[in-house]
Amino acid sequence: MTAYAFPPATEPRAGEPDTVYLVASGDLRQSANVTCWPAQQRFEADLTAAVGKLGRSVRRAHDPDPAKEHGFIDSQRAGIEVFARIPRDAPVIVAEAVWQYSHHVLAGLRSHGGPIMLAANWNGEFPGLVGLLNLTASLTKARVEHATLWSEDFTDDWAVRRLETWLTTGRLTHDTSHVRELPELPDTAEVALGQALGRQLMTDKAIIGVLDEGCMGMYNAIIDDELLNPLGIYKERLSQSTLVAEMRTVSDAEAGQVRAWLDKAGMKFHVGTDEATELTEAQLLSQFKMYIAALRIADDFGLDAIGIQYQQGLKDTVPASDLAEGLLNDGNRPPVRSRDGYRELYPGRPLPHFNEVDEGAAVDSLVTNRVWTAMGLDPATTLHDVRWGADYDGEFVWVFEISGSVPAVHNGGYDKSYSMRQPPMYFPLGGGTLSGVAKPGEIVWSRVFIMDGSLHVDLGRATVRELPAAETQRRLDATTPQWPIMHAVLHGISRDQFMARHKANHLNVAYAPDARTADRALLAKAALFHTIGLTVHLCGEVHI
Numbered sequence: 001m002t003a004y005a006f007p008p009a010t011e012p013r014a015g016e017p018d019t020v021y022l023v024a025s026g027d028l029r030q031s032a033n034v035t036c037w038p039a040q041q042r043f044e045a046d047l048t049a050a051v052g053k054l055g056r057s058v059r060r061a062h063d064p065d066p067a068k069e070h071g072f073i074d075s076q077r078a079g080i081e082v083f084a085r086i087p088r089d090a091p092v093i094v095a096e097a098v099w100q101y102s103h104h105v106l107a108g109l110r111s112h113g114g115p116i117m118l119a120a121n122w123n124g125e126f127p128g129l130v131g132l133l134n135l136t137a138s139l140t141k142a143r144v145e146h147a148t149l150w151s152e153d154f155t156d157d158w159a160v161r162r163l164e165t166w167l168t169t170g171r172l173t174h175d176t177s178h179v180r181e182l183p184e185l186p187d188t189a190e191v192a193l194g195q196a197l198g199r200q201l202m203t204d205k206a207i208i209g210v211l212d213e214g215c216m217g218m219y220n221a222i223i224d225d226e227l228l229n230p231l232g233i234y235k236e237r238l239s240q241s242t243l244v245a246e247m248r249t250v251s252d253a254e255a256g257q258v259r260a261w262l263d264k265a266g267m268k269f270h271v272g273t274d275e276a277t278e279l280t281e282a283q284l285l286s287q288f289k290m291y292i293a294a295l296r297i298a299d300d301f302g303l304d305a306i307g308i309q310y311q312q313g314l315k316d317t318v319p320a321s322d323l324a325e326g327l328l329n330d331g332n333r334p335p336v337r338s339r340d341g342y343r344e345l346y347p348g349r350p351l352p353h354f355n356e357v358d359e360g361a362a363v364d365s366l367v368t369n370r371v372w373t374a375m376g377l378d379p380a381t382t383l384h385d386v387r388w389g390a391d392y393d394g395e396f397v398w399v400f401e402i403s404g405s406v407p408a409v410h411n412g413g414y415d416k417s418y419s420m421r422q423p424p425m426y427f428p429l430g431g432g433t434l435s436g437v438a439k440p441g442e443i444v445w446s447r448v449f450i451m452d453g454s455l456h457v458d459l460g461r462a463t464v465r466e467l468p469a470a471e472t473q474r475r476l477d478a479t480t481p482q483w484p485i486m487h488a489v490l491h492g493i494s495r496d497q498f499m500a501r502h503k504a505n506h507l508n509v510a511y512a513p514d515a516r517t518a519d520r521a522l523l524a525k526a527a528l529f530h531t532i533g534l535t536v537h538l539c540g541e542v543h544i
């Protein structure tokens with residue numbers, strides 16, 4: 001017998017009958033976990049009561065930590081340790097009332113053998129639905145079978161019946177009949193344009209600058225080069241420390257010129273003096289330096305798009321990246337010159353920025369930029385978080401709400417845009433948003449995602465509604481008032497169909513001047529994606 005130190009044999013624990021194990025993935029940031037914990041507790045109580053009424057009991061797989069004053073899994077290591085104690089074949093519910101980092105539970109779920117349910121509360125207070133959508137997207141990429149469910153408090157018949165199905169069968173499927181494959185493309189100018197732009201992309205190639213890859217555990221948002229390069233898209237992996245170093249070379253005077261331009265354009269800044277709780281002039285100055293630095297680095301590397309990770313690492317170094325991001329995504333923005341002053345950088349056009357280094361949004365923004373520009377449309381695009389929604393005036397109106405910034409043109413211009421301090425629980429060093437209420441109009445929405453090992457894209461149409469100011473404020477107060485909001489009605493897709501299908505916490509949006517032009521732009525975009533090799537899905541009412 002050799003004297004090797006073999007690991008102790010571990011006997012798999014059997015699950016207790018009629019027992020469901022509950023876990024809650026949280027944020028890395030202690031401040032967010034403590035602030036959001038009471039809402040999570042309320043949701044878990046609702047869910048536990050619902051499961052109990054169906055004759056099962058819920059066992060929380062990890063106790064709240066009194067020292068941390070919350071009960072979230074707040075790291076990948078903690079998640080691995082929690083799942084090591086869960087019987088491998090037991091049913092598991094991942095309960096989310098908050099934004100969470102999917103990699104905290106990905107490892108455990110990947111090797112779990114029992115049924116998996118992701119459940120979130122239909123409540124805008126914290127981004128729980130956003131958290132659920134990121135986790136379902138990440139598990140889809142990882143090919144981990146799972147079910148999803150959402151409800152205000154799990155007392156409604158729709159949710160209870162589906163919860164029962166899952167508890168009984170270990171599976172649950174939803175209605176996604178709104179999704180159809182791309183039919184044969186018609187012989188139109190838009191199709192020809194999309195195909196030509198697709199061939200050009202694959203031939204001439206494009207570079208996306210990724211300043212520190214992977215943000216907040218969003219495993220879905222990292223696209224392997226082997227999937228990306230065949231599209232003609234290549235990553236330039238850069239470091240956020242380079243951005244900080246470049247910011248230090250930007251003078252206060254140059255940064256001040258950006259402010260002066262925005263003041264002249266009518267943008268409003270909600271400024272105070274307390275660094276910890278208010279937006280300050282010093283934070284804004286730093287953000288304008290980031291905007292200038294980002295353009296100069298992009299110019300150095302010949303980037304076609306750029307993504308700043310920010311909420312990991314940089315959030316403890318400089319104020320938020322959001323204001324810079326919103327400016328970059330607009331073709332009408334403060335001019336920035338090369339270091340030697342001879343050239344204006346990316347004059348009169350956006351440098352697409354993909355928030356939270358979401359590489360699915362990077363591919364999408366790049367494609368939108370090329371199609372809209374070629375069609376003579378304003379290419380300003382952005383991602384939004386699928387945050388929440390409620391009926392209004394007989395329609396289901398979504399709250400699409402990115403956590404920080406949109407191009408001002410989406411709000412109707414700088415004079416309809418404002419900047420508020422980012423919430424301290426997420427953004428300790430502050431910095432301003434680029435916020436406003438999205439202007440009414442016709443949009444194309446889309447999402448690039450990984451499924452079955454390959455790249456797919458969902459495309460659809462929507463209309464942005466103008467709601468009364470009181471309703472807008474109600475929706476802002478029910479979500480995050482500092483963040484930009486879009487009131488969107490999806491064409492031909494119910495709330496639950498969209499939640500059942502959408503494979504991301506984010507979706508991309510781009511405006512068109514009217515419905516017919518939006519349909520044409522969607523068609524050109526579909527043709528481009530098809531040409532570069534993505535599987536294209538049309539979602540809801542789409543006229544092509």
Ligand SMILES: C[C@H](O)[C@@H](O)[C@@H](O)C(=O)CO
Pocket residue numbers: 099127130216311356385402403426505506
């Ligand atoms: C501030 C938060 O971390 C947000 O960034 C988060 O909820 C998201 O937006 C995720 O898409």
